[in-house]
Amino acid sequence: MKKDEYYPNWIKQVPPKGSYRSIFKWGDPETFRPPNKGLYKLMKEVFNLTDDYFKNPQKTGFEQVPDNVPSKLQKEDIDFFTSIVKKENIKLDTYTRLSVAYGKTMIDLLRLREGIIENIPDCVIYPENEEQIVKIVQYCDTKKIPIYVYGGGSSVTRGVEAVKNGITLDMRVHMNKIIKLNPVNQTVTVEAGISGPDLEKALNKAPELYGTKKRYTCGHFPQSFEYSVVGGWVVTRGAGQNSTYYGKIEDLVVCQTYVTPTGIIETKEFPALATGPDIDEIMMGSEGTFGILTRCTLKVFEYRPENTRRFSFIFKNWQDALNATREIMQGQFGYPSVFRLSDPEETEVAMKQYGIEGTIIDKMLKLKGYKPMQKCLLLGTTEGDADFAALAKKKIKKICKKYHGFYTTGFVTKAWEHGRFSDPYMREDLMDFGILIDTLECSVNWEILPNVHKQVREFCKSRPQTVCMTHLSHFYPQGANLYFIFIGKMNKEEYIEYQKGILDAICKSGASMSHHHGIGKMTAPWLEASIGKRNFDIFKALKNHFDPSNIMNPGGTLALDLQENKKRNPLK
Numbered sequence: 001m002k003k004d005e006y007y008p009n010w011i012k013q014v015p016p017k018g019s020y021r022s023i024f025k026w027g028d029p030e031t032f033r034p035p036n037k038g039l040y041k042l043m044k045e046v047f048n049l050t051d052d053y054f055k056n057p058q059k060t061g062f063e064q065v066p067d068n069v070p071s072k073l074q075k076e077d078i079d080f081f082t083s084i085v086k087k088e089n090i091k092l093d094t095y096t097r098l099s100v101a102y103g104k105t106m107i108d109l110l111r112l113r114e115g116i117i118e119n120i121p122d123c124v125i126y127p128e129n130e131e132q133i134v135k136i137v138q139y140c141d142t143k144k145i146p147i148y149v150y151g152g153g154s155s156v157t158r159g160v161e162a163v164k165n166g167i168t169l170d171m172r173v174h175m176n177k178i179i180k181l182n183p184v185n186q187t188v189t190v191e192a193g194i195s196g197p198d199l200e201k202a203l204n205k206a207p208e209l210y211g212t213k214k215r216y217t218c219g220h221f222p223q224s225f226e227y228s229v230v231g232g233w234v235v236t237r238g239a240g241q242n243s244t245y246y247g248k249i250e251d252l253v254v255c256q257t258y259v260t261p262t263g264i265i266e267t268k269e270f271p272a273l274a275t276g277p278d279i280d281e282i283m284m285g286s287e288g289t290f291g292i293l294t295r296c297t298l299k300v301f302e303y304r305p306e307n308t309r310r311f312s313f314i315f316k317n318w319q320d321a322l323n324a325t326r327e328i329m330q331g332q333f334g335y336p337s338v339f340r341l342s343d344p345e346e347t348e349v350a351m352k353q354y355g356i357e358g359t360i361i362d363k364m365l366k367l368k369g370y371k372p373m374q375k376c377l378l379l380g381t382t383e384g385d386a387d388f389a390a391l392a393k394k395k396i397k398k399i400c401k402k403y404h405g406f407y408t409t410g411f412v413t414k415a416w417e418h419g420r421f422s423d424p425y426m427r428e429d430l431m432d433f434g435i436l437i438d439t440l441e442c443s444v445n446w447e448i449l450p451n452v453h454k455q456v457r458e459f460c461k462s463r464p465q466t467v468c469m470t471h472l473s474h475f476y477p478q479g480a481n482l483y484f485i486f487i488g489k490m491n492k493e494e495y496i497e498y499q500k501g502i503l504d505a506i507c508k509s510g511a512s513m514s515h516h517h518g519i520g521k522m523t524a525p526w527l528e529a530s531i532g533k534r535n536f537d538i539f540k541a542l543k544n545h546f547d548p549s550n551i552m553n554p555g556g557t558l559a560l561d562l563q564e565n566k567k568r569n570p571l572k
Contacts, residue, residue, distance in 0.1 A: 021060060023099045089127070110492040147553070148169070178191075203215070214302050234293055246301065251299075260552075307384065307389045341378045341472040343469070355415055438485075467487035468485070503526050507530055
């Protein structure tokens with residue numbers, strides 16, 4: 001883009017307190033990251049838009065949330081909660097209730113921009129400890145008052161929406177402490193409301209804060225890292241961007257404590273057990289439908305950032321890239337940490353987004369026959385012990401070379417790292433002009449991966465003027481997570497139907513409906529068809545055991561109380 005070419009004056013105003021925008025804006029209210037000039041140019045080309053179109057943003061959400069939705073709780077209920085947590089820890093105003101009912105699901109963002117207020121709790125409570133939660137759950141079970149739990153609010157599955165009203169427990173305010181760091185066992189015990197950055201900072205500074213000899217890391221860095229909490233990671237079975245090395249959250253959890261309507265469920269800190277079915281696995285992924293996670297113990301690792309080795313490669317085609325990544329994961333020499341493979345369409349966007357387009361690297365690729373809309377970008381890191389990190393990178397380079405991968409140094413990975421947590425900021429900038437960018441992901445094995453990629457992309461691209469970027473992340477010897485990022489100019493109704501079509505395509509292709517985002521209320525209609533009725537019946541039996549009155553996150557979460565006519569089965 002030339003110097004004299006137009007570039008939008010993106011909104012860089014701190015959202016007013018009490019406004020819709022203050023709820024849907026991603027992350028820090030004073031931080032902004034609009035699309036760069038290359039991405040802006042692409043949006044104009046794809047959607048046939050002029051510069052003039054980008055001079056008038058729409059549905060910006062600067063309006064104040066009206067305080068006009070009365071609580072349905074009885075006075076005696078409010079008085080009881082007040083007696084437990086004190087008056088300052090109870091909020092009844094509409095704005096606060098709305099702010100904990102909507103996460104970052106696209107449907108949430110669209111409703112907020114349109115000023116739609118629905119499915120909010122009658123009361124928000126900030127519990128101070130587990131004892132208070134026990135009393136609240138017991139009372140709500142007796143009175144049949146629904147309970148929802150809010151952590152960081154980064155849910156993209158409508159996981160926190162209070163469909164049946166009731167109360168929401170906001171865990172961020174008080175239940176956000178590190179209970180114990182154990183350097184002998186190399187574990188940390190935390191309350192469910194602690195944020196990712198607060199936990200990581202404390203672990204990195206363990207010698208100063210806890211007198212340990214080593215610095216530590218949790219190794220769990222989801223894209224929502226800066227604004228998500230440990231409890232959310234656990235109950236949705238989340239994954240961080242370094243999971244290929246450290247594992248998903250279920251690989252990191254050692255033990256947990258839940259408050260349920262039928263009592264406290266607490267597991268013990270052992271490295272492994274053979275005492276029947278794994279209770280920890282049963283509780284993880286339950287998304288607040290069985291009970292409330294109050295604390296958990298996680299594995300930690302020695303923090304050695306000085307040993308990180310970065311790499312990136314460009315392959316001539318998707319199949320070569322798949323062959324290389326599969327061989328790396330099955331090579332038995334250790335795993336990379338960050339490991340991300342972009343398909344041809346995402347690679348073209350990445351070239352623009354990461355500043356590669358037009359560089360010496362880009363020119364060399366063209367000279368060597370790496371063609372647009374065919375070449376694929378692989379980036380990543382190795383870490384851990386210095387010798388291990390160096391060896392793993394050496395092995396990776398050797399395998400990539402075997403499949404004609406062109407080494408593009410660590411420059412690309414560094415560029416990606418710069419925006420690894422801030423890319424979501426761009427979503428609201430594009431939405432200001434009616435352009436929606438959203439994601440859906442699924443778990444696949446190597447055998448079905450090519451077909452899933454082809455089938456789902458065919459549906460995504462069946463809609464004219466739609467970008468569909470796809471990448472693999474969270475790799476395993478047996479397969480990977482397949483991530484679809486789609487960009488389209490559409491209204492709320494068009495988006496809902498388009499999203500349903502993508503989910504249908506994922507289910508038909510044989511992939512899992514979710515790898516790490518959980519199910520929530522959004523994907524729930526497809527769950528039974530995806531896992532099978534008999535497996536789904538186990539979920540219902542567990543629900544009946546822990547929560548026979550159905551007060552825990554009711555209203556469609558995990559499809560546990562979803563009406564039969566609302567379920568979707570594209571396999572029939």
